[in-house]
Amino acid sequence: MEEVKLFGAWPSPYGYRVIWALELKGVKYEYIEEDLSNKSDLLLQYNPIHKKIPVLVHNGKPISESHVILEYIEETWPGNPLLPSLEDPHGRASARFWTKFIDDKALPFAMLLMTDGEELEKAAKEVREILKILEEQGLGEKDFFGGNEIGLADLAMGLIASSFGVIEELAGVKVLNGDEFPGLCNWVKKFKENPAIKKNLPDPDQMFVYYKQKREMLINSRAALSYK
Amino acid sequence: MEEVKLLGFWPSSFVYRVIWALKLKGVKFDYIEEDLSNKSELLLQYNPVRKNVPVLVHGGKSIAESLVILEYIEETWPQNPLLPKDPHEKALARFWMQFGVDKIRPAIFAYFRAIGEEGEKAKEFQEVLKIVEKQGLGDQKFFGGDNTIGLVDIAFGMLAYWLECIEEVVGVKVLEASSLPRLHAWAQNFKQVPVVKDNLPDRGKLLAHYKHSREKLILAASSSQ
Numbered sequence: 524m525e526e527v528k529l530f531g532a533w534p535s536p537y538g539y540r541v542i543w544a545l546e547l548k549g550v551k552y553e554y555i556e557e558d559l560s561n562k563s564d565l566l567l568q569y570n571p572i573h574k575k576i577p578v579l580v581h582n583g584k585p586i587s588e589s590h591v592i593l594e595y596i597e598e599t600w601p602g603n604p605l606l607p608s609l610e611d612p613h614g615r616a617s618a619r620f621w622t623k624f625i626d627d628k629a630l631p632f633a634m635l636l637m638t639d640g641e642e643l644e645k646a647a648k649e650v651r652e653i654l655k656i657l658e659e660q661g662l663g664e665k666d667f668f669g670g671n672e673i674g675l676a677d678l679a680m681g682l683i684a685s686s687f688g689v690i691e692e693l694a695g696v697k698v699l700n701g702d703e704f705p706g707l708c709n710w711v712k713k714f715k716e717n718p719a720i721k722k723n724l725p726d727p728d729q730m731f732v733y734y735k736q737k738r739e740m741l742i743n744s745r746a747a748l749s750y751k
Numbered sequence: 752m753e754e755v756k757l758l759g760f761w762p763s764s765f766v767y768r769v770i771w772a773l774k775l776k777g778v779k780f781d782y783i784e785e786d787l788s789n790k791s792e793l794l795l796q797y798n799p800v801r802k803n804v805p806v807l808v809h810g811g812k813s814i815a816e817s818l819v820i821l822e823y824i825e826e827t828w829p830q831n832p833l834l835p836k837d838p839h840e841k842a843l844a845r846f847w848m849q850f851g852v853d854k855i856r857p858a859i860f861a862y863f864r865a866i867g868e869e870g871e872k873a874k875e876f877q878e879v880l881k882i883v884e885k886q887g888l889g890d891q892k893f894f895g896g897d898n899t900i901g902l903v904d905i906a907f908g909m910l911a912y913w914l915e916c917i918e919e920v921v922g923v924k925v926l927e928a929s930s931l932p933r934l935h936a937w938a939q940n941f942k943q944v945p946v947v948k949d950n951l952p953d954r955g956k957l958l959a960h961y962k963h964s965r966e967k968l969i970l971a972a973s974s975s976q
Contacts, residue, residue, distance in 0.1 A: 588846055588849045592842075615826065616814045620815060620819050623818070624801075656800055
């Protein structure tokens with residue numbers, strides 16, 4: 524029998540992407556929670572270069588980098604496809620383009636969590652611009668980035684559905700609103716309604732506690748480092 | 752046959768990745784030179800999100816981001832495969848391409864922009880390349896294997912040619928045979944691959960291009976003191 528292990532660290536959105544992909548495809552796996560402040564020997568053995576999660580281990584062979592793992596899962600377990608077929612290479616390229624897009628734009632989202640005052644305002648403005656591009660160019664008239672069904676790009680965007688609301692609350696900003704972003708708000712709703720996703724969403728209250736602590740720590744350390 | 756166009760910018764190593772992949776697969780294409788300081792309507796139409804090159808246009812549909820384009824080329828024209836068949840080996844290839852994005856690119860950037868800290872940044876860059884040499888290349892001639900280049904070689908192509916010009920302009924060597932023997936050998940071998948050898952930007956022009964960029968940086972650094 525095939526052995527599938529997933530190393531993750533709650534509530535990492537990158538870890539959740541892989542969880543969602545495995546769940547959507549009905550792949551049985553063992554989940555191993557890592558304490559990133561005390562990384563296990565196993566993690567260091569399976570991802571010696573970056574020492575990060577997520578790491579998928581299939582029959583003893585490790586794969587790291589979330590989008591690389593997703594492509595591996597898609598190819599190894601082709602049931603319930605998360606990419607258009609090979610007959611539609613442009614559709615596949617589009618999914619990869621949007622996955623790369625959101626990964627390249629991770630910093631402004633992180634800044635929402637890590638900053639306050641003027642820096643926070645600047646981050647909120649950048650995130651608003653990113654969401655505008657996603658709304659108009661990414662989603663367009665579609666229900667999902669993948670078209671009629673959830674695809675790899677939707678999983679990459681998943682943090683917008685799963686943790687963004689909590690980040691906004693902690694930062695005291697409301698960027699993702701129904702007036703400016705009706706398509707995205709509809710996408711969030713539909714994404715979270717999918718049974719496999721619904722069963723695997725981080726608990727908002729637990730996330731609030733976790734990110735609140737993180738935010739305080741990060742803001743304090745940035746204040747200590749900055750020169751006035 | 753459907754028309755293939757490539758929008759590019761002559762000094763860009765990202766553009767050359769696409770040129771090499773298309774040529775290796777024997778795909779005919781029209782090359783359109785873009786002036787990035789004065790972007791054409793065509794570019795803005797075909798890449799409205801990021802407004803940069805390279806952009807591949809096939810049968811009227813556009814694809815942007817060089818690594819995404821490489822995957823598209825690999826899937827659309829499967830002859831002369833540039834990715835391994837085995838899914839785990841394929842994942843490793845993609846891992847290294849992502850390593851290029853996450854580690855190599857920032858290291859080059861820091862090294863090129865280092866005014867007064869060139870030696871330090873060169874050393875940091877070398878540390879990154881040591882990982883590539885040891886864990887990525889190993890004992891193979893190319894990242895794609897002993898006999899054939901693949902997408903990782905293509906993605907790392909800038910290290911084999913563009914880096915030499917950058918080293919000359921910055922004044923501190925990074926990819927030396929003494930400290931990175933196997934990667935240095937790879938660079939020499941890669942440049943000899945016919946499709947690469949016949950498709951490289953003019954060295955003199957590239958040198959002048961980097962000199963100009965660096966002079967601007969030095970000027971900006973000295974005026975902010």
